[in-house]
Amino acid sequence: MPSSSTTVVSKCVVQPDQKSDLKPLKLSVSDLPMLSCHYIQKGVLLTAPPSSFQDLILSLKTSLSAALSHFPALAGRLSTDSHGYVYILCNDAGADFIHAKAKHLTLNAVLSPSLLHVHPCFKEFFAYDMTISYAGHRIPLAAVQVTELADALFIGCTVNHAVTDGTSFWHFFNTFAALTKGTAAAKKILRAPDFTRDSVFNSPVVLPVPAAGPAVTFAADEPLRERVFHFSREAIQKLKLRANAANNNNNNELAEVVGKQVNDGWKMVNGNGNNANGNGKTNGGRNDEISSFQSLSAQLWRAVTRARKFENPAKTSTFRMAVNCRHRLEPKMDAFYFGNAIQSIPTVATVGDILSRDLRFCAELLHRNVVAHDDATVRRGVEDWENAPRLFPLGNFDGAMITMGSSPRFPMYENDFGWGRPVAIRSGKANKFDGKISAFPGREGNGSVDLEVVLAPQTMAGLENDIEFMQYVTEAV
Numbered sequence: 001m002p003s004s005s006t007t008v009v010s011k012c013v014v015q016p017d018q019k020s021d022l023k024p025l026k027l028s029v030s031d032l033p034m035l036s037c038h039y040i041q042k043g044v045l046l047t048a049p050p051s052s053f054q055d056l057i058l059s060l061k062t063s064l065s066a067a068l069s070h071f072p073a074l075a076g077r078l079s080t081d082s083h084g085y086v087y088i089l090c091n092d093a094g095a096d097f098i099h100a101k102a103k104h105l106t107l108n109a110v111l112s113p114s115l116l117h118v119h120p121c122f123k124e125f126f127a128y129d130m131t132i133s134y135a136g137h138r139i140p141l142a143a144v145q146v147t148e149l150a151d152a153l154f155i156g157c158t159v160n161h162a163v164t165d166g167t168s169f170w171h172f173f174n175t176f177a178a179l180t181k182g183t184a185a186a187k188k189i190l191r192a193p194d195f196t197r198d199s200v201f202n203s204p205v206v207l208p209v210p211a212a213g214p215a216v217t218f219a220a221d222e223p224l225r226e227r228v229f230h231f232s233r234e235a236i237q238k239l240k241l242r243a244n245a246a247n248n249n250n251n252n253e254l255a256e257v258v259g260k261q262v263n264d265g266w267k268m269v270n271g272n273g274n275n276a277n278g279n280g281k282t283n284g285g286r287n288d289e290i291s292s293f294q295s296l297s298a299q300l301w302r303a304v305t306r307a308r309k310f311e312n313p314a315k316t317s318t319f320r321m322a323v324n325c326r327h328r329l330e331p332k333m334d335a336f337y338f339g340n341a342i343q344s345i346p347t348v349a350t351v352g353d354i355l356s357r358d359l360r361f362c363a364e365l366l367h368r369n370v371v372a373h374d375d376a377t378v379r380r381g382v383e384d385w386e387n388a389p390r391l392f393p394l395g396n397f398d399g400a401m402i403t404m405g406s407s408p409r410f411p412m413y414e415n416d417f418g419w420g421r422p423v424a425i426r427s428g429k430a431n432k433f434d435g436k437i438s439a440f441p442g443r444e445g446n447g448s449v450d451l452e453v454v455l456a457p458q459t460m461a462g463l464e465n466d467i468e469f470m471q472y473v474t475e476a477v
Helices: 032-036 053-070 107-111 120-124 133-137 166-181 183-189 233-243 248-257 292-308 351-356 359-372 375-387 457-464
Strands: 007-014 040-047 077-080 086-089 095-102 142-149 152-159 225-231 316-324 342-350 401-406 424-427 436-441 449-455
Touching (some): 040 166, 053 095, 053 142, 053 152, 053 166, 152 166, 233 292, 233 359, 292 316, 292 359, 292 401, 292 457, 316 359, 342 351, 351 359, 449 457
Parallel strands (some): 316 401
Antiparallel strands (some): 142 152, 225 449, 436 449
16 A cells, blocks of 8 residues: 555545446466466556546546446456366456545656656555455455646556456556546447457366465565666667678577577477578568567667676576467457466576677577467467466576566557546556566657666666667657
8 A cells, every 4th residue: 555655535446337247257377377476556647637636536436437347357356166266256346446645746756857767656656565466365356546646647557467467457447548538539449358268278277376375476575776768769770770680690609599498387498490481481471570679678688687797608597578379379369358368488598698699699589489489389388387387486586587578569658538648657566576677668659668677776777887778778758
């Protein structure tokens, strides 16, 4: 809950404005591992509304009630049956709604260009601080906290991670905003979530859970620094050109690395191209070009590895990237499937290779893994989990890991509640550790990207002094 500098004015439970007839939804192979993760905490910073805050609070409660009718799972609770299966009971129990004030803060104070690191106030603007998703058995699966600033407003949405991934989270948030804005906006974007449970992720396997419930797999109290780095479209295009520059020597060296495997929970690491033919194409499409985001991720991987100052060049570093599996399966899942439909792709290289070779080396490793993650790879990941059911091991266990979450493709800035697009996107304390990165779209769009980077203090200092990395960082719009 918020600290003393943010005052809670009121708290209530908002229920759907229509009764749900949705049957219990069984948690899938992609949902269950998230029971040990914190609730997702993401929110939007907006300018002050034209109407009174009192009127806005009433309007937000009404639209949240309507949004929960479209997403009845978020108004339910988790339940484990006698066989060990975990379900979402769509029982209309409701979601928490919190009205808070932090009137001592101004928009400029929390977003000042001179403020290099994320203002600590944002950690106070969310419900269920450091609450793991298993707690959804006894508390709501979703909460909205609306915090008044002196001249602005923050709407923080907190959702159980065993119930939604980023795709479903922002689908709900967009619907909530559109319903607040009005009927015309809602009709324009409203698309019903798909609650079917007939994909490969629906499994008869039971996840064994300790009697006391699962625990977070990382040290949630370690000292961290957090900064949002902004990359313009132009800066990212320069990185993409670098990553795609022809380098035959580098390709030969990659052949030695690609194909390595480590004991990983989801899939083989550094796919060796068995899913793509010799010219880099797969499924008839052109996949030989390294993408903008893969190029940016490679730049970050190299810079963070440099900043960590490893002494042993033979030490391995892992870059984990969450991928949406909805469109990777055959037949494809509905784009608006509600739940988790993600897997984590680990890419591994030695510190020596990362630092001594150019950007293309890391970028192509990441690229090949993403291209290789097709229907067969997704199914192998499911089978692997079924053979050894386990919670998702979130954290930086060897000091050399980076975990990339969220996506610049999510429609975060489309959350217009009636008086304009958000000024910024921010997150809470949830699921943060040394090496956790979240990717957001830049506010100006057009292919720009914001990276929310969480690192140990000494590593962040090294990153900020890394000329090769910082030359691509630009001032946010």
